[in-house]
Amino acid sequence: MTGARQRVRAWAAELRPRTIAIAGWLVFLLYAYPGYMTSDSINQLLDSRVGTFNDWHSPVMTEVWRLIGFAIAGPFGMLALQSLLVIAGAHALLARITTPRRAALGAVGLLVFPPVMVTMAAIWQDSQMAGFLLAGLAAITSRRRGWQLAGLGLLVLASAMRPSAAFAVLPILVLGWSWRPAIVGRRRIALALAAWAAVWLGAIGLDAGLRDKATGHTRLELAISDVLGVLHYAPAFDDARARELLDGVPLQGTELDARAAAAYRHPNTLTSGPDRLFDPPQDADDRAPVIAAEYRLALAYPGAYLKHRWHTWFRVLGVHRTGVGKPVYTGFSGSITQSDEAAHIAWHSAVQRGAIAVVSPVAKLLCWPYLYLIAALVLLPVALRRRQILPAILLASGVAYELSLFVVAIGSQYALSHWLVTTTSFAVALMIRDAVSARKARAAAPAPAAAAAA
Amino acid sequence: MSWVSQLRAAARRGGRAVRDASPRTILLIGFAVFVMYAFPGYMSNDSCDQLLDARGHAFSDAHPPVMAAEWLILDAIIAGPILMLLVQGVLFLGGLHGVLRRVMAPRAAALTAVLVLLFPPVLTTMAVIWKDSQMAAYLVAGAALLLSPRRGIRVLGLGVTALGCAFRHNAFAAAVPLIGLLFVWRPGARWWKRYLISSAAGLLVFGGASGLNTVLTVHHVAVVDSLALADIAGVLNYTRDRSDDDLREVLRGVPISEQTHIQAHTRELFSPRSAMALFYGDRPVFALPQPQHHEAIVRAWRELVFGDPRAYFAYRGTGFQELLGMSDTDLWLPVWGQFLGYPELRTLVHHNAALSEFQSAALPAMLWTAFDIALFRPYIYALLALLLLVTCCRDRLSLGLLGSGLLYELSFFPAANTVDFRYSHWMIACTCLATVVLFGQRWRAGRAEIAAVAPEAG
Numbered sequence: 001m002t003g004a005r006q007r008v009r010a011w012a013a014e015l016r017p018r019t020i021a022i023a024g025w026l027v028f029l030l031y032a033y034p035g036y037m038t039s040d041s042i043n044q045l046l047d048s049r050v051g052t053f054n055d056w057h058s059p060v061m062t063e064v065w066r067l068i069g070f071a072i073a074g075p076f077g078m079l080a081l082q083s084l085l086v087i088a089g090a091h092a093l094l095a096r097i098t099t100p101r102r103a104a105l106g107a108v109g110l111l112v113f114p115p116v117m118v119t120m121a122a123i124w125q126d127s128q129m130a131g132f133l134l135a136g137l138a139a140i141t142s143r144r145r146g147w148q149l150a151g152l153g154l155l156v157l158a159s160a161m162r163p164s165a166a167f168a169v170l171p172i173l174v175l176g177w178s179w180r181p182a183i184v185g186r187r188r189i190a191l192a193l194a195a196w197a198a199v200w201l202g203a204i205g206l207d208a209g210l211r212d213k214a215t216g217h218t219r220l221e222l223a224i225s226d227v228l229g230v231l232h233y234a235p236a237f238d239d240a241r242a243r244e245l246l247d248g249v250p251l252q253g254t255e256l257d258a259r260a261a262a263a264y265r266h267p268n269t270l271t272s273g274p275d276r277l278f279d280p281p282q283d284a285d286d287r288a289p290v291i292a293a294e295y296r297l298a299l300a301y302p303g304a305y306l307k308h309r310w311h312t313w314f315r316v317l318g319v320h321r322t323g324v325g326k327p328v329y330t331g332f333s334g335s336i337t338q339s340d341e342a343a344h345i346a347w348h349s350a351v352q353r354g355a356i357a358v359v360s361p362v363a364k365l366l367c368w369p370y371l372y373l374i375a376a377l378v379l380l381p382v383a384l385r386r387r388q389i390l391p392a393i394l395l396a397s398g399v400a401y402e403l404s405l406f407v408v409a410i411g412s413q414y415a416l417s418h419w420l421v422t423t424t425s426f427a428v429a430l431m432i433r434d435a436v437s438a439r440k441a442r443a444a445a446p447a448p449a450a451a452a453a454a
Numbered sequence: 455m456s457w458v459s460q461l462r463a464a465a466r467r468g469g470r471a472v473r474d475a476s477p478r479t480i481l482l483i484g485f486a487v488f489v490m491y492a493f494p495g496y497m498s499n500d501s502c503d504q505l506l507d508a509r510g511h512a513f514s515d516a517h518p519p520v521m522a523a524e525w526l527i528l529d530a531i532i533a534g535p536i537l538m539l540l541v542q543g544v545l546f547l548g549g550l551h552g553v554l555r556r557v558m559a560p561r562a563a564a565l566t567a568v569l570v571l572l573f574p575p576v577l578t579t580m581a582v583i584w585k586d587s588q589m590a591a592y593l594v595a596g597a598a599l600l601l602s603p604r605r606g607i608r609v610l611g612l613g614v615t616a617l618g619c620a621f622r623h624n625a626f627a628a629a630v631p632l633i634g635l636l637f638v639w640r641p642g643a644r645w646w647k648r649y650l651i652s653s654a655a656g657l658l659v660f661g662g663a664s665g666l667n668t669v670l671t672v673h674h675v676a677v678v679d680s681l682a683l684a685d686i687a688g689v690l691n692y693t694r695d696r697s698d699d700d701l702r703e704v705l706r707g708v709p710i711s712e713q714t715h716i717q718a719h720t721r722e723l724f725s726p727r728s729a730m731a732l733f734y735g736d737r738p739v740f741a742l743p744q745p746q747h748h749e750a751i752v753r754a755w756r757e758l759v760f761g762d763p764r765a766y767f768a769y770r771g772t773g774f775q776e777l778l779g780m781s782d783t784d785l786w787l788p789v790w791g792q793f794l795g796y797p798e799l800r801t802l803v804h805h806n807a808a809l810s811e812f813q814s815a816a817l818p819a820m821l822w823t824a825f826d827i828a829l830f831r832p833y834i835y836a837l838l839a840l841l842l843l844v845t846c847c848r849d850r851l852s853l854g855l856l857g858s859g860l861l862y863e864l865s866f867f868p869a870a871n872t873v874d875f876r877y878s879h880w881m882i883a884c885t886c887l888a889t890v891v892l893f894g895q896r897w898r899a900g901r902a903e904i905a906a907v908a909p910e911a912g
Binding site (some may be wrong): 029030033034049069070071072073074076339340342343344345346347348349350351352 | 490536808
């Protein structure tokens with residue numbers, strides 16, 4: 001028995017890093033193939049096929065999908081892209097501080113860590129963003145200029161995936177990037193801030209350039225959510241005050257405040273149904289008053305606005321019981337109609353069903369974003385004090401992105417916190433490794449007295 | 455350094471990288487192109503039937519049960535056709551490379567293997583999940599293993615060849631030359647000993663393949679009876695005019711649908727290209743045969759075929775000409791580019807896919823090579839194989855390959871119910887492979903001669 005164990009160990013010890021990475025990726029594919037998709041994902045796949053670039057989803061992601069669709073139709077190309085970016089990025093970062101074998105093991109471990117894997121298995125903007133961010137971080141911290149430039153490009157793509165992704169990029173550039181080793185201090189930071197601005201503007205420009213139809217959908221959704229939130233948490237006021245605050249919005253009926261507050265739990269009823277407060281805005285002229293009302297309400301009742309945002313963020317973090325409900329999504333399409341429209345139908349294999357059965361309970365246990373936020377907030381000062389740069393960058397990036405959700409989150413999907421979960425998991429692993437290495441080094445070093453005697 | 459010179463240097467580096475690409479890189483790139491063309495694996499009605507057989511654990515011998523069993527295992531790992539595609543692609547490309555490696559330098563072998571795989575008449579069938587592609591993959595891999603200097607690997611090659619044989623009823627015709635000429639138990643043995651052993655190995659392979667299918671079969675389907683009924687219809691078409699009374703007597707117990715105008719009805723529906731119309735449609739000639747019809751069918755077949763062998767050979771000859779593409783009519787499905795046999799199957803097999811832009815562009819190109827030029831016509835490859843066999847085939851490897859392809863093609867003379875292009879796939883693949891093997895051997899011999907002469911001249 002011992003002999004067999006030793007042989008297995010010897011065999012495992014001889015595995016090459018590339019073999020480990022490929023094997024790990026294949027394990028991931030056993031869980032995720034050909035890539036899980038929700039209604040949003042299918043809509044984006046259809047957009048990529050017909051070449052429609054609207055702002056309901058990231059136009060850059062649609063374009064990436066279109067380009068990948070040239071070679072491989074369906075979700076698999078995107079799944080391969082995002083997962084390989086994570087493996088490549090994590091491996092490149094780890095290979096600088098440990099042996100290639102351990103780097104491969106670490107990269108694979110990050111990808112198949114259930115709280116990370118459950119989101120990486122789906123074709124979402126969050127998973128794409130995480131892939132590009134991690135690969136971008138690895139590239140811009142490289143010593144080679146070409147890789148640094150490629151890294152900036154990857155960060156532009158990452159920033160274009162989600163409106164607030166630029167907040168995740170900021171710590172990466174400020175803490176991790178230097179144009180030249182000779183440039184240090186404030187000049188380095190100023191240059192990093194300029195690069196960050198360029199990355200952000202580049203992402204906005206790329207999205208705007210690709211977009212062929214601006215619907216303002218996301219912005220309007222946020223505005224409606226905030227309007228409802230403020231009306232819900234602000235003290236009651238009469239219809240005249242409501243009409244004043246919502247000036248320009250074509251309001252219908254009376255008892256506006258009470259009806260708006262009631263619609264808080266079900267925002268769809270605000271613009272649909274017989275008791276709707278106003279008709280859904282059709283164009284930019286219709287949207288403008290709603291967005292203006294959002295600002296007006298937030299300024300008039302800042303306490304109510306903050307309370308509303310706080311409650312939304314609570315759900316995002318999973319603190320609130322109605323928050324993160326089902327972190328594990330394993331559907332291949334939103335509906336049968338969508339499957340037919342996209343000509344994509346898939347089926348869970350026996351192994352896949354087994355993998356889901358194993359991953360789901362683990363994910364339920366570990367998929368609580370607030371735990372990762374607390375860990376990140378505790379560990380970030382430690383990492384900074386100990387000058388553990390990579391963990392510090394990861395933690396800061398995750399926290400910055402999660403904080404940005406305070407302002408921009410509308411729903412409370414677990415995937416929104418994916419970057420925080422990924423970075424914190426990665427950083428914790430790195431810090432544990434550093435701690436173990438330091439302890440081993442201390443144990444190996446002779447005691448001061450013994451050294452002095454020697 | 456300016457940007458222009460940097461770009462030039464990068465281009466030079468790129469060119470050098472292409473020139474210095476390792477055999478593995480070449481194989482990987484070639485395989486990636488194959489996967490791009492075929493992803494996630496094209497499927498026809500037959501493929502979907504087999505997938506359903508696999509999922510329902512109901513292995514019938516209408517298709518090879520071993521393929522359903524293989525799919526059952528692979529489908530449990532990743533559902534759908536993708537793993538079947540990867541298995542057949544990897545085995546075929548690996549086998550080609552293994553064979554070519556014996557006669558060429560590593561990089562040339564890798565490049566040639568990729569070119570053979572991507573050669574349109576080979577590629578279009580390999581991209582579909584069919585028993586023909588699986589058989590070809592296992593047989594090529596088996597041939598490569600049979601060439602190994604290690605006996606254990608050669609015996610493994612026999613096992614892989616046996617699996618290949620299990621994928622088609624007539625695959626043994628393809629395996630006989632390969633095993634007979636390539637399998638060596640002990641190098642240096644006398645010729646009669648060697649061929650005695652390889653004959654025994656061939657019998658073992660045949661027994662193993664048949665046994666495996668028999669053990670796996672759950673539902674027995676009268677495939678042979680359908681073939682016999684097609685022969686009966688063929689003979690009725692080409693034989694002299696016969697009365698209904700006469701035919702009713704001959705065909706007693708045979709499941710014929712109509713009792714009057716039997717020969718006229720048969721002639722109306724008969725086609726040397728396909729026997730399907732005889733069994734399916736509004737007014738079929740025959741109902742689908744059941745086990746109780748077997749004896750009557752065999753008796754009628756004997757009476758008709760042995761009673762007028764000329765009519766039988768005329769029918770089979772015409773069908774074989776069609777199979778070889780020797781008529782003006784189009785080839786039978788030389789390019790298949792669908793993911794389901796018909797759309798309704800999507801809910802049964804829980805699978806559907808769309809074509810990528812690459813596939814959408816590649817398929818019309820393949821169709822052009824199939825229909826607008828003679829590249830897919832099997833008779834060209836049959837003639838080339840015969841020509842090579844007669845003129846320059848002097849070694850066991852190329853002889854085995856050419857013999858395998860030709861013998862397998864000939865086995866369709868009595869055994870084809872339709873004239874699908876995929877039936878000729880193995881002969882085309884073997885001819886292409888044997889051609890490059892012969893070319894590689896000549897090239898090597900020529901270079902060796904030059905190398906030997908050069909010092910003398912110096």
